[in-house]
Amino acid sequence: VDGGPEFKTDVQQLAEFYNFGYVKISPYNSKAAGSVEVGHRVIADALSKIT
Structure with missing residues (x-):
């Protein structure tokens, strides 16, 4: 999460x-965001295989 307050409680x-x-x-922070996107x-991919 990028620390924004929009979805803090939900997360x-x-x-x-x-x-x-x-x-x-x-x-x-593009480097950190990129590593997060790899996880996404x-x-x-896993969800697309089971649906």
Whole structure:
């Protein structure tokens, strides 16, 4: 998460409910955002295979 307040509560609730952790990154940090997007791709690929 980029630390923006828009979805902070939602992400916290999801993390608690599904028991996962998350890392806040600095906004406009392209290197950190890129590494996050790689993780998103893995999840998206897995979801596309089961749907």
